[in-house]
Amino acid sequence: MLALLWGSSFLWMKLALGSLAPLQISLVRTFFGAVVLFAVLALAKMSLPRDRKIWGHMLFVALFGSAIPFTLFAFGGQTVDSGVSGVLNSTTPLFALAIGLVLGSEKISNFVRLLGLGLGFAGVLVIFAPWQSANSIASWGAVLCLIGAASYAIGYSYAGRYLVNTGATSTQLAAMQLTTALGMLLLATPFGGLEPLHLHWVGIVAVMILGVFGTGVAFILNYRVIADEGATTATTVGYLLPVVSVLLGAIFLGEQLNARIVIGMLVVLVGIALTRRKPVAAGQTVSPNETRDLVKR
Numbered sequence: 257m258l259a260l261l262w263g264s265s266f267l268w269m270k271l272a273l274g275s276l277a278p279l280q281i282s283l284v285r286t287f288f289g290a291v292v293l294f295a296v297l298a299l300a301k302m303s304l305p306r307d308r309k310i311w312g313h314m315l316f317v318a319l320f321g322s323a324i325p326f327t328l329f330a331f332g333g334q335t336v337d338s339g340v341s342g343v344l345n346s347t348t349p350l351f352a353l354a355i356g357l358v359l360g361s362e363k364i365s366n367f368v369r370l371l372g373l374g375l376g377f378a379g380v381l382v383i384f385a386p387w388q389s390a391n392s393i394a395s396w397g398a399v400l401c402l403i404g405a406a407s408y409a410i411g412y413s414y415a416g417r418y419l420v421n422t423g424a425t426s427t428q429l430a431a432m433q434l435t436t437a438l439g440m441l442l443l444a445t446p447f448g449g450l451e452p453l454h455l456h457w458v459g460i461v462a463v464m465i466l467g468v469f470g471t472g473v474a475f476i477l478n479y480r481v482i483a484d485e486g487a488t489t490a491t492t493v494g495y496l497l498p499v500v501s502v503l504l505g506a507i508f509l510g511e512q513l514n515a516r517i518v519i520g521m522l523v524v525l526v527g528i529a530l531t532r533r534k535p536v537a538a539g540q541t542v543s544p545n546e547t548r549d550l551v552k553r
Contacts, residue, residue: 258477259493263500265470266338266345267508268462269330275459278330279449281466283441286322286434288467289475293431296476304432305424313418314432321411322437323444328404335397337511342501343383343521344401349491349528350376351409361417372530379523385516409491415479416487426479434475492532495525 272281297303305311333341353373356362364370384398419429441449481490498521505511 258474258481259496259500261470261474261477262345262493263342263497264504265466265474266329266333266341266501267504268466268470269333269341270338270505270509271462272459272466273330273333275454275456276463277449277451278334279327279441279445280451280453281330281463282323282326283438283445283449284463285326285467285471286438286441288464289471290431290434290438292468292472293427293434293475296427297431300427302425302428304435305422305428307422310419310422310424311432311436313414314429314436317411317415317419318433318436319411319440320407321415322433323440325404325407325411326437327441327444328400328407332397332399332401332404335395336401337505337513338509339498339502339505339511339513340383340398340517341401342505343498343517343524344380344398345405345408345501346495346498346521346524346528347376347380347402348405348408348412349531350380350524351406352412352487352491353531355409355413359413359417361413366533368533369531372527372533374527375530376524376527379520379525379527381520382523383517383520412482412487412491416482416490420483420487426483427476429479430472430475434471489532492528495528498525 269281276284329341329345332344336344350373353362353369357364364373380402415429422429424432478490481493502511502513502521506513
C-alpha cells in the first residue's frame with residue numbers, strides 16, 4: 257500500500273506542475289497531508305506530544321524527510337519523467353545503508369551485502385550514463401531527484417534512531433513531521449514560491465490527491481513500518497515504488513523508458529535485494545517457512 261501511494265505520487269506531481277510551481281506543490285501537499293493527520297488525531301482524541309526533545313529531533317526529520325525531498329522531486333519533475341523520478345527514488349535504501357554504516361547502526365555482515373551496495377550504485381551510474389552525452393539523463397533535474405532520495409534516507413535513519421521509542425504513536429509523529437515541514441515551507445515560500453498560478457482542475461485535483469493520500473495517509477503507514485520493522489527495512493518500499501511509477505507514467509502520461517534505464521533499474525533493485533540478505537549461521541537449520549522468507553527477500 258505504501259509503495260502504491262508513494263509510487264503514484266510522481267504522477268500526481270507531474271500533473272500538478274501544470275498549475276503550480278514546485279515549491280507551491282510541496283507547500284500544498286504538506287498542508288493537505290497535515291489536515292488528514294490532524295483529522296485522524298481528532299477522531300482518536302489524541303493531541304501532539306509536548307516533549308521539547310521530540311520536537312527538537314523532529315526539526316531535523318522534517319527538514320530532510322519532507323521539506324527538502326518534496327521540493328527537490330517537484331523541481332526535478334520539471335525535466336525528468338515521472339517514471340524515472342520513481343526509479344531514482346528507489347535508491348533511498350542504498351543511501352540508508354551507507355548512512356547506517358557511517359553511523360554504526362548497520363554492519364556489513366557478509367560480502368553479499370557489500371556487493372549489493374556496490375551493485376546498487378553501479379545501477380545508478382548505468383541510469384545516468386554520463387558517457388553518453390546524447391542519451392544521458394544526467395540533467396540538473398535528475399541530480400535533484402537523486403539528492404532528494406539521499407535526503408529521504410537521512411530522514412529515515414534519524415527517525416529510526418531518535419523517534420521510534422519516544423512513546424509517541426505513528427500518527428502523532430507523522431503529524432508532527434508534516435506540521436514542522438509546513439512551517440519550514442511557509443518560511444521558504446517568499447523566496448521561491450510566489451510564481452503566478454495557472455490553475456486548472458487537473459492540477460488542483462492532482463495536488464489534493466498527492467497531499468491526502470501520497471502524504472497524509474502514506475506518512476501514517478511509513479511511521480508504522482519504521483516502528484514495526486526498523487528504518488532501514490522501511491526504506492525497502494523502494495522495491496516496488498519504481499515499478500508503480502514507471503507503469504503509471506507509461507499508462508497515463510505516455511512516457512517511454514529506454515532499455516538502459518530499465519536495465520539500470522533492475523540492477524539497482526537486485527543490489528537492494530542483496531543488501532537485505534541475512535546469512536544463516538553455520539549449523540543452523542532453516543525451516544520451510546524461513547526458506548520461503550529468504551527467497552522472497
